[in-house]
Amino acid sequence: MNKIIRVALIGTPNSGKTTIFNELTGARQHVGNYPGVTVEHKSGEIIKDGYQIKFTDLPGTYSLYAYSPEEAVSRNYLIKEKPDIVLNVIDSASLERNLYLSTQLIEMDLPIIFVFNMFDSLIDKTDYDFELLSKLLGGPISKTIGNKGKGIRELLDVIIEFYKESSLRKKIRINYHDEIENEIKKISDVFSKENPDFDFNESDNLRWISVKLLEQDPVFIKEIIQQTDELSYQKLETQVNNSISHINNILKSEPLRLIAEARYGFINGALKEALISKKESKESITDRLDSILLNKYLGLPIFAFFMWLMFQAVFKLGDYPMNWLNMFFAKLSEWLTDIVPSGLLQSLLVDGIIAGVGGILIFTPKIMLLFIFIAFFEDSGYMARAAFIMDRIMHKIGLHGKSFIPMLIGFGCTIPAYMCARTLENKNDRLITMHINTFMSCGGRLPIYILFAGIFFPNNAGNIIFSIYLIGIIFAVATAKLLRVTRFKGEAEPFVMELPPYRMPSFKSIFIHMWERTWQYLKKAGTIILAISIIMWFLFTFPLSADNEPSSLEDSYAGRTGVFISPIFKPLGFDWKLSLASLTGTAGKEVVVSTIGTLFSLSGNSIENNMDSKEEKSSEQEKVMASISKSYHPLIGYNFMLFSLLYFPCIASLVVFQKEAGFKELMFQIAFTLSLAWFVSFIVYQIGRFFI
Secondary structure, X not given: OOEEEEEEEEEXXXXXXXXXXXXXXXXXXXXXXXXXXXXXXXXXXXXXXXXXXXXXXXXXXXXXXXXXXXXXXXXHHHHHHXXXXXXXXXXXXXXXXXXXXXXXXXXXXXXXXXXXXXXXXXXXXXXXXXXXXXXXXXXXXXXOEHHHOEOHHHHHHHHHHHHHOHHHOOOOOOOOOXXXXXXXXXXXXXXXXXXXXXXXXXXXXXXXXXXXXXXXXXXXXXXXXXXXXXXXXXXXHHHHXXXXXXXXXXXXXXXXXXXXXXXXXXXXHHXXXXXXXXXOOOOOHHHHHHHHHOOOOOHHHHHHHXXXXXXXXXXXXXXXXXXXXXXXXXXXXXXXXXXXXXXXXXXXXXHHHHHHHHHHHOOHHHHHHHHHHHHHHHHHOHHHHHHHHHHHHHHHOOOOHHHXXXXXXXXXXXXXXXXXXXXXXXXXXXXXXXHHHXXXXXXXXXXXXXXXXXXXXXXXXHHHHHHHHHHHHHHHHHHHHHHHHOOOOOOOOOOOOOOOOOOOOOHHXXXXXXXXXXXXXXXXXXXXXXHHHHHHHHHHHOOEOOOXXXXXXXXXXXXHHHHHHHHHHHHHOOOHHHHHHHHHOOOOHHHHHHHHHHHHHHHHHHHHOOOOOHHXXXXXXXXXXXXXXXXXXXXXXXXXXXXXXXXOOOHHHHHHHHHHHOHHHHHHHHHHHHHHHHHHHHXXXXXXXXXX
């Protein structure tokens, strides 16, 4: 039976922690080169040398002082789960800043392996005696280059050796000013006397508890209150307040600041002690690129150009594999039509499943290309620059650049974007960011854009789709400003944008990132959309007429529903078919395309009266697209894309929204986005109709 080693990974955002986790476990986890990627911890495991090593990837955090949810999650896991080993992943290019988190882990008396990641960026500038530095920090140092997969095998060996050899672990104490040390002793004495059975005493870490009380960590104090009786806490609180007052009077500063200075002093001392030589610094590639990409005048146009180029490439390059898939489903439809007798079963397979699910799957290549571009921007470090570039604009609407990060994630999927808003400490900032994330075009909306842009604007489809994404950003900005001056008044919290160095992403990292999102799309196509396609076929086919043949579309259950709600959408230029597609889109924006595919496939077969010509049957998707083109003007096609952009995302995202923001905000989100989508589409259609 394998021995179990429980390993927790912790590090600052952009340290490459999740990349190391993926390399260690092979898990398909999200990797991004910007803050706030990991909000909840993820797990994976491997077997090596008779050991079952279980890894837990904790949220990225700058410290263990619980300013934000991810800091609280990480600290609570370390306290309560007590892992056998903690892998402290450190960005070697920023040792001093990254080691601040390390000092807090050292104070918790944890078994730490220090993983110096992106090690190549360190040895180009500085040479250290790593054996000495390891002794000063109290744990082994492992050197890795995560995005190239270097040092991973050696790291696994270090984990096993560290687990077996307790002598590799050294107990390190960070010393504070004598006055602070005296007060720590006083608090420890009171705490141990009043709380002999306190849970944290199991780790023999009274010193760490006393330091946290001196720092006045609000989450930690709340936990202390919950686990002690009122009288005991009053005595402890009295001692802590006296100690803070004494330190303020003697040292003329808050304990929190003095403790932080002592930690940085420990870091500087250790680095100077282990320093061998410092190489002559040259202007880095990051500095040279930032002088252009972050230029006050060029930054925003370059960012806009990159986004435009991305959509051009997605549409042009994606056309080829999309056409191949289109041909495949056409042949599949032809084959099924030949072997399955005419009737309801054939209609279900060809007009329901193939037209519905196949109509979604043909867009997979373009969606994969979009996710590849987004993964490249994230992992290279440019995505953080995009947030920095947008910071000036965001400040003008009462937010900051950090709010742009969930918005960028929203281009992939709204659900993780809502969850990423947790990284915003201020509640108003968080709620505004979640509300405006609705206008970021998620992957589910992309098939709608590709379908309608390809049908009505085949020569300028990339530009048309880019304009929709741009309009979404404009509405997000305007809505944020409106909410800031009405429902959520106040200034945005100050935030220093962290800009990680540029790195060439590995193929593996990009593939994992792309495949994770694509797989979510495919799973939805194979489950939810398949089920809804079958349901919609049923609703479009039944009730049967007197001679047991499918009734006309308008007389079907779905047709009656579409006709019933069509007066609401008629001022927007939508007939009952587009009205019904918008309604089904509440289940998932991809369902809009599958609904239209099923509807126009059935409509086409009705018109063609099930002709026997194989030439007619061999191009089901082309028939659907041709039928849509004949049914609507390009203005209506563009207006439908606009409406799909502006009203709320899928039901699954609304469930997450309610969990994160509450029922009141959910109701506001639904009412506001529906009203806005209807009003904007009404204006566009009513003005546009005078020019056609």
